[in-house]
C-alpha cells in the first residue's frame with residue numbers, strides 16, 4: 006500500500022523532516038531538483054533544449070535546482086520566472102543566486118520562448134501551495150506550456166502539474182498536462198484521483214529524504230493506493246490437499262426475464278474468481294438460460310412470478326443455507342416489496358453479502374436495512390447508484406468521491422466500493438483505498454456483474470474485508486488491462502474480463 010497525503014499533511018511532513026529529522030528545507034529542495042533534472046534528461050534527446058518555468062514558491066525553487074543540474078550536465082537551459090522576483094521564497098532566492106556563476110540566472114519572458122518537438126519543459130510553476138485558479142501572467146505561462154506540448158515538446162512537472170488541486174484531483178483552468186510528474190516524498194490525493202491522475206502522465210514518487218515517520222497518522226482519514234503486491238499477497242497459493250469444499254460456496258441472487266445474462270456474468274465472475282461452488286437463485290423461467298452460459302453453475306429456481314418480495318423469503322433462506330457468501334442484485338426483478346425482502350433476508354443470514362445493482366436501488370429506499378444486517382455487507386454502486394443511495398447529485402459526488410465514500414461507509418458500517426475510473430474502497434473505520442487498475446475499455450455493460458461475482462468468490466475463499474474488496478477490484482481491473490494490451494479497448498466485453506482473470510492468476514502464480 007502506498008500512503009497518499011493531502012497538501013496540509015504534506016506540509017506538516019516537510020516541517021517534521023526539518024524539526025525532528027534534521028532535514029532542512031534547502032536540502033529537501035536540492036534532492037527534489039536533482040530528481041526533477043533526471044526526469045527531464047530522460048525526456049530529452051541529443052539536440053533538446055530545456056525550458057524551466059519557475060513560480061514564486063518553493064515549487065519554483067525545485068525548478069531552479071533542476072536548471073542548475075541540467076546546465077552542469079552540459080544541456081542548454083532557458084529560464085522563465087513568473088511572478089514578482091522580490092517575493093521569491095528564501096530558498097528560491099538562494100537557488101537563483103546559485104545560477105549566476107553559470108550566467109543562466111536571467112529569466113526570459115515566456116512569450117519570447119519557443120519550445121518545439123524534441124524540447125523539454127520543466128513545469129515548476131506551482132505545487133502543493135496552489136490555492137486558487139491561476140490568473141494573469143500565471144495563467145498565460147500555463148497556456149504557453151500547453152501550447153509547447155501541443156507543438157511536440159515534452160513536459161515534466163515538479164510535484165504536480167501546475168493548476169491541479171492537490172487534494173481533489175480537479176484541475177483549475179488552465180492546468181498543465183504532463184508527460185512525467187515527479188512527486189516528492191509521498192503521493193498526493195489529487196494525483197491518484199481522476200482527472201488529476203491523467204493530467205500527471207507517468208507519475209513517479211521519489212525519496213527526497215523525508216522519512217515515513219515524519220507523517221502523522223490520521224486514524225479514520227487515511228487514503229492508500231493498492232499495489233499489485235498487496236492484491237497478490239491477499240490470495241494464498243492453493244494447497245494440494247484441498248477440494249471444492251475448501252473454496253467456498255457462493256449464492257448469487259440475480260437475473261430476471263430479459264436479464265438472465267446479468268446473473269450469468271455474476272456467476273462467471275464467481276467461478277473465475279475461484280469459488281469452489283456457485284449456485285444461482287433466480288426466477289424459474291430463466292434458470293435454464295442462466296445455466297446455458299455456464300454448466301458449472303447450479304440453479305435454484307424461485308417459483309413465484311414478478312418482482313422479488315416477501316413471498317420469496319422462505320425459498321431464499323433455504324437457498325442460503327450452507328452458503329459462505331451471498332451476492333445479491335445483478336438483474337433482479339425489483340418492485341415495491343424488494344426492499345422488505347432484502348431487509349428480512351439480511352437480518353437473518355450471518356454470512357457476508359455483496360449488494361449490487363438493483364439490490365442497491367432497493368435498499369436506497371430505506372437505508373435502515375443496512376443497519377439491521379446480521380453479516381458484513383459490501384455495497385458496489387456506480388456513481389448513479391451512489392447518487393440514489395446518498396441523495397447527492399452524481400456531478401457533485403464525482404467531485405468529492407473520497408469524502409462521500411468514506412462518510413457512507415462509516416455512517417452505515419459497510420464496506421463501500423464506489424466504482425468508476427479509480428474505484429474507491431471505503432472501510433467503516435474511515436480508511437479509503439484507491440484502485441489503480443482498469444481502463445476505459447471497461448465502460449460497457451456487465452462489468453459490474455462480473456465484479457460482484459469475483460468479490461463473492463474471494464469472500465467465499467475466506468478473505469476478510471476490506472482485503473477481499475480491494476483485491477477483487479484490483480484483479481478485475483488488471484484482467485481488463487492485460488486483455489486490452491493484446492486486443493485494444495473498444496471490443497472489450499465483460500465476459501472477456503471474467504475469462505481474463507486466468508491471466509491474472511497465471512501472473513500471480515495462483
Ligand SMILES: NC(=O)C1=CN([C@@H]2O[C@H](COP(=O)(O)OP(=O)(O)OC[C@H]3O[C@@H](n4cnc5c(N)ncnc54)[C@H](O)[C@@H]3O)[C@@H](O)[C@H]2O)[C@@H](O)CC1
Nearest residue numbers: 019033034062063064131132133134135136137138139164
Ligand atoms: N520543505 C518544503 O516545503 C519543500 C517544498 N518543496 C516544493 O515546494 C512546493 C510547495 O511550496 P510552496 O508551499 O511554496 O507552494 P508553491 O510553490 O506550490 O506555490 C505557492 C506560491 O504560489 C502563490 N500562489 C498560490 N496560488 C496562486 C495563484 N493561483 N496565482 C498566483 N500565485 C499563487 C502563493 O502565494 C505562493 O507564493 C512543493 O510542491 C514542492 O514542489 C520541495 O522543494 C521539497 C521541500
Ligand SMILES: [K+]
Nearest residue numbers: 128131163165
Ligand atoms: K508544478
